[in-house]
Amino acid sequence: MNAAPRASLIVLAWNRWELTRRALDSLLRCDLGDSEILVVDNGSSDATAQELGVYADRVRVLRLARNLGYVRGNNAGIAAAAADSDIVLLNNDLVFTQADWLAKLRACVYAAGDCGIAGCRLVDDQGHLLHAGTRVLPDDGIGVQTPSGRIERDVGQYSDADRVVEGVVFAAVYIRRAVIDAIGPLHSDYDTYAEDSDYCLRARAAGWHTRLCGGVTLRHDQHGSTADDAARRGELLRQGRETFARHWLPALRAQYGTSLRIHGALDFPQHVARWLRPLARALDAAGIRLSYQSLYAPVLPEAIAEPGDSRDHLLNTLRRRGAETAPAAALCVGDIALWPQVQAAYRIGLADFETPPDVREQAILHAMDELWAPSGWHRRELERLGLGARLRDLPWGVDAAYAHPGLRAPRAADGDCVVLCIAAWDELDRPWRLLQAWTRRFRREDRLRLLLWLDPAGSDIATATRELALDVHGGRYDIVLQPRLAEEAQQVVFAAADVVISTSRANSRCWALLQALATARPLVAVARGAAAEWLQRHAGRAVDADDVSCEDAVLAALDEVLADLPAARARALRASGQLRIAADWRSSAQIARKHLARPFAPVPRAPAAPAQGRVIVLGMHRSGTSCVAGLLHMLGAYAGEPGSFLVNAAENARGFLERGDLHLACVGALRRRGGDWSIPLGWDETALPAARAQWRADWRRIQAELELRSPWLVKEPRLCLLLDEVADLIGPCALVHVVRAPDCVAASVCRRHGLQAPQALALWEHYNRAAAQLCRDRPALVLDYHCLLQQPQPQVRRLYRRLCDYGVQGLRLPSAEEIAAWVAPQLARERSPRGFAPSAAQQALWQALRRRAADEDVPLPPADAGAAALLQQLGADHRAAMAAEQERGG
Structure with missing residues (x-):
């Protein structure tokens, strides 16, 4: 058996003796064999030179007269090392927390004949992963120390195996002597920063690849020598990046x-x-x-x-x-x-x-x-x-760096067995049925707890589970709503479980199943579609049950697994090893690369027939038309190019989905008649022909752009007053009339525009009657904004189905997740305003509109004569004021 190659461990030190002492003390407690330790004192001006004398019998010291910088200081150490020894470069801000780190790094390097450099996982004392292989993208030349480019919470990711990487941080690096003989020491164009990436790329060009050793983790207190001089560190970083860019960016682009x-x-x-x-x-x-x-x-x-x-x-x-x-x-x-x-x-x-x-x-x-x-x-x-x-x-895969059996996670403090289920609150997963079956089958005193990691998609989970929560005898469970988590945090959820179950009837929801298999958690799931293949292939417990009994069947199978949990864990561990090799995303990417290497032969396509798809949103200002327009946009209707919409964060931070050109055309049309949105009556009759002609020309231009895309939508409250004059130009279309309670609309209008309550209520009635008149002879539906906020998913499904029934083609039904994110809960937190009392006629109109929104065909009640008279008087007063202003100006 060949003896292990000898290594020279070079510790570069410049001032900060307390760091160097800590590094040496922890290093000397490790298993280093016959390797030598060489401390390069890079011109320190503190107590470093004197204190190193205490270690004279255990380390060799190379004293430099002045600070040569990181690269030249390390190169001096490499030159002073034995000519036949491998080189290990070590920062003095390391803490060696693992006694066998050197042997494992050496084994990693020599495991493959073409591996020349090995680095390791680096963490800080706050539980963060700082380094797991470096990468420099040619777009900006900025290097990152983890594949994500951020400092991650250390849960054991990248500790499962050794893997080839573009580079490693030279705070702790093992370099074979053959590499140094082939390409020399660190490149002297650098002072510090980016020299490690440069060296790994030079080694790769010479036929040597770099590996991250997943089995070694060391603590690194970054920037130890420059911790007190951020400006100097920033300048060195800038210089290093500029030098690296000159050396390598063209080559990185060409790869x-x-x-x-x-x-x-x-x-x-x-x-x-x-x-x-x-x-x-x-x-x-x-x-x-x-x-x-x-x-x-x-x-x-x-x-x-x-x-x-x-x-x-x-x-x-x-x-x-x-x-x-x-x-x-x-x-x-x-x-x-x-x-x-x-x-x-x-x-x-x-x-x-x-x-x-x-x-x-x-x-x-x-x-x-x-x-x-x-x-x-x-x-x-x-x-x-x-x-x-x-x-x-192109098979689905797992990221084995984040999904593997060695992940760390907190365990249940009471020692309970944790059963994890990841589900969406929908008819495919039906988690409410699982909760019912769980509380029936298990008892509160059982050392068993269900952790339901739930995507609620806008549902009121507390109300839906209130009756179960009152059961003092049923099995225990916790519901955790799925937040937006980083990859490492997602995997901790699996690592914290003892068993994973799924009662989903889905054919294609396999993400949770694959993560469970990769993290070696015993898995019990309904065998359907793609899920059945993964269960059969990787030793998951497949349950073949009908839709009615699948929850009870899964829990019965869970009982069998729990009866011999050690055996189930052993099977899961074997399956994990197989899956993480066979279903790694890296393998899928290589398959995709082969697909893309073939010559592209596009399929001949017949010219697409224009789809029928025109949708117009009507409704009074402040009635929720922007929310509905956003939903229609989500359904696939084109509203305009990005940047073409009105923006006013003070009024609507989520956006109006209202085209700027349409808004200006509507405002201009009303202004040319002698009024505006708040004075819709009393127009100057002599101005109407010219105003109408201009409005029709503006509409033709806007619709011509919209017709290039289908389906399309427009939304502008003023269309309630103007659409009838261009109806003959539009062609077949569907109308969506959005209604909201008169007091809520009036309060919002008064607050934002300074109107008086009687005028705001009169405007609500006038706009909604005009919209209802437009909807009378056209495909149209009324949408109650309050119902939309309270039950977004059923209302969006109704909107989608009705538009499809009206012949609007090209729409799609958004997922529950999308709907819940757009119709956000905070939108529904409205209170009935005080001081805004609609008249009896307006209340009757509101009730009729609500019944129409429930698909009842009811007539509209008589109008409020007083409200109509108020608008007429306001219009007349406005015309008189305008005439007087013109006379004074003349």
């Missing part, structure tokens, strides 16, 4: 073999982002230059959906690349109904669907140039539709 634009979701909706984020990272690592555009309508709250900051350096870079010229190929990931909006010479669809595609989705799938199937179940469904010729496999 990409092909380009691909992704249209999907990096953050929202979560069910898409969970797959796309790790896939995008793996595709980039495979040498595919990615850019990104969101597939989903950008109308969601910035704090929730597609905020422009994915908390990930690479993913944020892909966003910035979105403005680049589109590459030849585009990958569509997410809702199939949104794929037609993607413009590219060659379109690929990652065909993840929950139920077999309907007629419309089938047409979209047939229009794609290529389809990638994430599971065998999806492949079979696509083959059944005759799509086998353009079908390729």
